[in-house]
Amino acid sequence: MNRQKFLLATALCSAMLCLSAAAAEPLGSKWSDISKLPDFFSGNWQSMSSFLDNPSKVPLTAAAQAYIAHYKPIEDIPFAGPTCKTPGMPIVQRLGSPLKFFYEPGMIAIYIENSSMTRFIKLNGQHSARPNPTFLGESIGHFEGDTLVVDSVGFDDTLLQYGDLPGRGTGPFVLPPEVIFGPHGPNLRMVERLRLLDPDTLEDQLTIYDDTVWTQPYVASSGRIFKRNRGENGWPHEWVCNTAETLIYDPIQGKTIQEDPAQVLKRLQQKDSH
Amino acid sequence: MNLHGSTRLLGLLTVLLLGSAAFPVSAHHSAAPFDMSKSVSMQGTVEKWLWANPHSWLYVRVEKADGTQEVWGFEGGSTGMLARSGWNAADMKPGDKVTVTAAPERTGNHIGLLNQVQLANGRILNAGAGAPPPGADGSPPPGAGAPPPGAPNSAPAPR
DSSP: OHHHHHHHHHHHHHHHHHHHHHHHSOTTSSGGGGGTSOOOOSSEEEEOSOSSOOOOOSOBOHHHHHHHHTOOOOSSOTTOBGGGBOOOTTGGGGSSSOEEEEEETTEEEEEEGGGTEEEEEEETOOOOSSOOOBSSOEEEEEEETTEEEEEEEOBOSOEEEEEEOTTOSOSSSOOGGGEEEEEOOTTOEEEEEEEEEETTEEEEEEEEEOTTTBSSOEEOSSOEEEEEEOGGGGSOOOOOBOOTTSOEEETTTTEEEOOOHHHHHHHHHHHHHO | OEEEOOOHHHHHHHHHHHHHOOBBTTTOOOSTTBOTTOEEEEEEEEEEEEOOBSOOEEEEEEEOTTSOEEEEEEEOOOHHHHHHTTOOTTSOOTTOEEEEEEEEBTTOOSEEEEEEEEOTTSOEEEOOTTOOOTTTTSSOOTTTOOOOTTOGGGSOOOO
């Protein structure tokens, strides 16, 4: 009898421990969690915000101010380069083509159509001791209620927007010639908070930590807004950079050379004939 | 060819042109070269419809009043965005007659930011450059309920 009681007590304790352990598993650990997560996953998300920021009041470091003093305004997008090089985070997510979210236990992936890149966010994990540099960064996420908080470090040669040129960038959409782009420091960190404002509106609020550029964390102007596409429009598309013949970019002048389209057409037709 | 006033849509296209592309040394550039306050419209014959990323391009041969011809290049959106707006790689082929509306390049080059193409059968393809997000014409997109993107009240407020 005592043995039976002992076994029963052991079983009960084990069950309680299991339940406890299960309860402690954070959201995003199991397939069944998909039904508990906010629906980031149906369709895709079209950016509705300017991909560059309006003027900021976040104070700059002396080094950044010195950089700005010698900054030469550009005419074209500074991350133009051979083979459609990505601008990396955070700009890459804000460009015109939509984002598509996917889930598996322990991971949320975001397909970024405009450069055919996929961002992988490890859920409830830890950063690597020595993350290798990447253009999207090493991203660790967790849920705080209905908000997905993503902490990213380990960035390659991505560009930051230090600010806007005096008197520029105040319109609803900010163009590249209106802003100051600059390099990031070695300890760049980005924290995003993603949440649904309504079933078809996603907000991504970004804070950038880089003490080589700002003396305080940089908070992007009002969260980036994305609208959900459903149905056919919610389907992701392939994106391959394949129009290297149409315009020529001069990195020295920082602008695109507008060739006579008759010459470009001739080149394209010659290519077609081969 | 005729000129007419600017449209809000063209303003949106500026943004979307920038946004939908990604940045080759040779294919992507700022919309700054385009004069968004103007719009040109012209009839011509398709020489090439290049369905590509980060931008599609439409090349059209236009006959002027004096009988001479010139080739215009019109920059459109990425393939995915165009597809979402109802465009297709097979919409146009060399020899097709089209009427094109675009924002012209500021320096007078025969280049424009593609806004609309009317095909010979009367079908109109709208807002090619970058492709408008759903609702860009002010109407809610099918099934999405999005407000007109880029509308003043949906743009980020200056800080």
